[in-house]
Amino acid sequence: MRALIIGIGQCGTKIADLFALVDFEAIAINTSKSDLEYLKHIPQERRILIGESLTGGKGVNANPVLGREAMKRDLSLVMRKMNSVIGYEDVDIFFLTFGFGGGTGAGGTPVLAEALKEEYPDSLVVAIGALPLKEEGIRPTINAAITIDKLSKFADSIIAIDNNKLKETGMDISGAYEKINYTIVERIASLLALIDVPGEQTLDASDLKFVLKAFGSFATVGYAKAEANKVKNLSRLILKSFENEGLYLDANIESALYGLVAIHGPPELLKANEIFEALDYLAQKIKGKQIFRGFYPDPREREVEVVTLLSGIYESKSIEDIILTAKRYAQSFIKAKEEAEVRKRELLSGLPDFDDLYPGEINE
Ligand SMILES: Nc1nc2c(ncn2[C@@H]2O[C@H](COP(=O)(O)OP(=O)(O)OP(=O)(O)O)[C@@H](O)[C@H]2O)c(=O)[nH]1
Numbered sequence: 001m002r003a004l005i006i007g008i009g010q011c012g013t014k015i016a017d018l019f020a021l022v023d024f025e026a027i028a029i030n031t032s033k034s035d036l037e038y039l040k041h042i043p044q045e046r047r048i049l050i051g052e053s054l055t056g057g058k059g060v061n062a063n064p065v066l067g068r069e070a071m072k073r074d075l076s077l078v079m080r081k082m083n084s085v086i087g088y089e090d091v092d093i094f095f096l097t098f099g100f101g102g103g104t105g106a107g108g109t110p111v112l113a114e115a116l117k118e119e120y121p122d123s124l125v126v127a128i129g130a131l132p133l134k135e136e137g138i139r140p141t142i143n144a145a146i147t148i149d150k151l152s153k154f155a156d157s158i159i160a161i162d163n164n165k166l167k168e169t170g171m172d173i174s175g176a177y178e179k180i181n182y183t184i185v186e187r188i189a190s191l192l193a194l195i196d197v198p199g200e201q202t203l204d205a206s207d208l209k210f211v212l213k214a215f216g217s218f219a220t221v222g223y224a225k226a227e228a229n230k231v232k233n234l235s236r237l238i239l240k241s242f243e244n245e246g247l248y249l250d251a252n253i254e255s256a257l258y259g260l261v262a263i264h265g266p267p268e269l270l271k272a273n274e275i276f277e278a279l280d281y282l283a284q285k286i287k288g289k290q291i292f293r294g295f296y297p298d299p300r301e302r303e304v305e306v307v308t309l310l311s312g313i314y315e316s317k318s319i320e321d322i323i324l325t326a327k328r329y330a331q332s333f334i335k336a337k338e339e340a341e342v343r344k345r346e347l348l349s350g351l352p353d354f355d356d357l358y359p360g361e362i363n364e
Pocket residue numbers: 008009010011012014031032059060061062063098099100101102103104105106130131132133136140163177178180181
């Protein structure tokens with residue numbers, strides 16, 4: 001199973017850089033030269049500066065229209081670079097990482113997603129984006145709404161991580177970002193590490209692709225880990241992985257079409273009855289009733305790790321909040337603009353041009 005991680009913008013490239021640290025193939029794309037230089041693990045030749053003619057290498061200041069234009073202008077450069085990294089072996093899934101609230105990632109990611117789908121029709125394009133904090137104000141929310149709309153047309157699935165969930169931890173913002181970035185990488189890396197690996201019941205690349213090929217709807221990845229000697233009942237740990245604290249998105253999991261659960265740990269702890277109790281519960285709960293599963297008994301392991309992927313989700317409070325806020329704002333903005341135009345007309349109507357007050361000829 002081959003995954004290629006492509007980070008776009010500052011948030012996206014930081015996440016892609018962490019993937020590179022744990023040996024994933026990763027590429028970084030940004031309009032900001034200094035943000036590209038700041039990366040530690042992605043090799044220099046896999047860092048691509050876009051939109052230099054537009055921004056002078058200084059970023060797009062949270063303007064997704066400029067981010068989109070920067071990606072469009074340098075798309076052939078990006079695709080050439082992509083081709084040379086990919087070589088002759090197919091990529092199963094392109095993971096595009098980005099922040100929904102900025103300009104480069106929010107504007108550029110849908111453009112790249114569309115181009116990748118066209119050039120590599122057999123590969124999946126899965127977007128992994130961080131949703132903005134409510135406190136960031138209206139702009140990031142609008143950027144996110146526009147990007148959700150555009151991406152839903154090209155991506156196979158959108159894994160959205162809600163930054164607001166991290167406020168509950170009470171951490172400072174950079175610590176919170178670091179934690180969420182680490183969390184994303186840990187979950188996706190743990191899941192991918194178990195694909196195509198021999199086990200009791202295994203998951204292969206085609207299972208994962210089936211689950212993620214979900215017409216641009218939302219997906220979320222839950223996770224739970226515990227020391228083996230602390231696990232009283234594995235069923236509880238599995239349920240914990242897809243309860244709300246396990247998923248960094250407020251989502252109604254009952255609306256999910258597919259689920260995938262991978263469990264890795266010491267053989268004596270992977271008890272069939274406890275595993276099936278939790279999987280049956282999950283299969284009954286989700287709309288699509290289909291759960292793919294993989295069990296990986298490992299005698300060297302001292303911890304039990306559960307990764308849960310739910311896809312085809314179309315009911316999420318985190319997403320609805322963003323779309324409804326953007327719609328409300330658009331309506332009130334249009335109304336305020338119309339009122340301002342009416343007021344302007346009322347104020348200026350009846351005002352003559354006063355030409356008569358300034359007699360005299362104008363010499364040509
Ligand atoms: N989870 C997470 N979110 C981040 C991080 N950095 C920024 N964000 C979020 O991403 C959004 C900003 O996106 P950036 O990636 O900084 O912006 P950009 O795509 O580089 O675009 P410009 O800076 O406008 O050129 C905001 O909504 C932030 O909350 C990060 O490291 N982790």
